[in-house]
Amino acid sequence: MSEINLDLKKLTNKIILLAHSGGVDSCVLGDILIRSKIKFSVAHCNFQLRGEESDNDLLFVKKWCKKNRIKFYYKLFNLIDYKLKNKKGIQESARDLRYKWFNHLTTNKGFDYLVTAHHLNDQFETFLINVSRSSGIFGLVGIPESNKLLRPLLNVTKMQILDYAKKNNLEWREDSSNTSKDYFRNIIRHQVVKPFENHKPKTLENFKKTLAHLKDAQEFISHQFDKLKKELFIEKNKHIYIEIESLKKIKPLSFSLHHFFSPKGFNSKEVEKLVFSSPGKLILSKKYRLIRDRKYLILSALLKKEINEIVIDLDKKNLKLPIPIKWEYIPNLETKAHKNNEVFLDRETLKSPISLRKYKNGDYFYPSGMKGKKLLSKFFKDEKYSLLDKEEQWLLCSNGEIVWIIGKRCDNRFLARPNTKNKLLMRDLR
Structure with a gap:
């Protein structure tokens, strides 16, 4: 049936929604699901960026669904308006709109899982992008996992996907924007990942092993931090109190502060500066504030406007x-x-x-x-x-x-x- 062997036990007897762009990755995953007798529906996003090409992608996926008797959902998005209104990049805006709609479908149509065709090359690209952003160990574990979101191809290379598609005579659509140098991910893909693969063919296999080690390290560190957090973070009257002297004893401090406070939108350097400042100082994130009291750092939600x-x-x-x-x-x-x-x-x-x-x-x-x-x-x-x-x-x-x-x-x-x-x-x- 296939040279790509996937563990699809989690999808058995579940209601599945496949995100399908019309590209080779989606087509291969869709074909594997059909051959594995897993029932699913399809969702397709049309961001109307490539004119007739975008419309033809939609028609291709619609035709594919009709041929395979698969329920088809699609939506047209005004991506440019969203981008301008929210002051975000094209790719970030597309991701926001895409997953907001996918979440709406999974919630309102009763799907157990959303399935996407992200693969090992995508993982490697995300890893390199996060390295360039100085994301730290927790940003280096690649594409984040989610309870409702499954990515069965994450350990499969692009080469394996293309080989599968050709040997099984699959048709697919090519997205011309994937070659555009306007997107940083494309530069990483064509000017970094491909040369790596050409000169070091085992790069992706070795990366897969490295990623597994990183995930193990992340799990261990997270477990240790969770234990430490239970000891240090005391909730009182809807506020969190952290004893400053106990916090100062943690080594390494900066790394620990990043883990504790970055999820709340704080920069670890600013938090460290606050720890060693005088009482009465505070720093703000979008939703929270961190106050330097005499003995404690106090974490609280930003005040709503109060009646005078x-x-x-x-x-x-x-x-x-x-x-x-x-x-x-x-x-x-x-x-x-x-x-x-x-x-x-x-x-x-x-x-x-x-x-x-x-x-x-x-x-x-x-x-x-x-x-x-x-x-x-x-x-x-x-x-x-x-x-x-x-x-x-x-x-x-x-x-x-x-x-x-x-x-x-x-x-x-x-x-x-x-x-x-x-x-x-x-x-x-x-």
């Missing part, structure tokens, strides 16, 4: 508030000792609007149990607040003035006295 101030009507109950606080009037009871999580206020001293808000630069209050006023920033410093603590601290205010640093300290001016007639008890229920 929430006005409270004390005559209403069960208001929807960002923190759980409750209040009640207790005109005839003795004033109890003030606790951090509850305060007795003199209702007559409170002026509208009564509100909840966060810290503003220049805020001050008159701390209970003390004389005179104190800057809130000084209070935060004395209480050893982290940047996150400051951001998450809610303030109860009366006409803009701080009444209660909720859960922490009350302002002396608003406290109920023994002779206060209209007492208001407020509780922090956290």
Whole structure:
């Protein structure tokens, strides 16, 4: 049947979608699937970049599917518009659109696997491209694997694919863009990989062995890092705390920081600089921020835009508030000792609007149990607040003035006295 022997057990009795370009790789994989009696459907992308040639590719795949009684899906894409809108390269844009549509099909049509015809030469090209980008060991293991995406030809060379196609009298389409020097991958393919194969025929076989060793190394290193991460990364209130002194002891530090933080979009050199900086510094990625606190690096999601101030009507109950606080009037009871999580206020001293808000630069209050006023920033410093603590601290205010640093300290001016007639008890229920 075939000189290409593939392990297709994973595809048996599964619902398969084959990505088919019309090229020799797709045609060979499609032929092997048919001969192996594996049922599948086909998806074809037309990016309309090569005019009539692109249209003929579509017609070729459609005809092939009809001949073999295979369900056919296709889609036309406006690649140039997407490229300009997202400021990406042609190949990256095509890959985005292609896999977005493939994922849509697999999800909505109930496919178990998407199958593509990537082969060993593609692996080698990806390896060399990643070397040129200084990707590190985790970028050198070639085309990434995926649970829903299978690539049965990854250990098969282009030469083997062409030999199979010729010996089995297969027809296929040639993509003229594969010879264009506008694409870096083509330069790698024609000016690096082919000369390698010509002078060192065992290059790809040796690369296959090297890649296997790299994958083993990656698996081992990842396992060690996962163990280390469980020890170092402590989750608290939706934030991750990493003890700085423990982090500094890891060798090699830069490599470790890259593994820990690059998935969150951080550069390892910037993280290392942050580790050895003074408290209060931070760096940002697209979705996260990393804060240098006194003892910890704190990893948190970027803040969503918050409401500046929430006005409270004390005559209403069960208001929807960002923190759980409750209040009640207790005109005839003795004033109890003030606790951090509850305060007795003199209702007559409170002026509208009564509100909840966060810290503003220049805020001050008159701390209970003390004389005179104190800057809130000084209070935060004395209480050893982290940047996150400051951001998450809610303030109860009366006409803009701080009444209660909720859960922490009350302002002396608003406290109920023994002779206060209209007492208001407020509780922090956290």
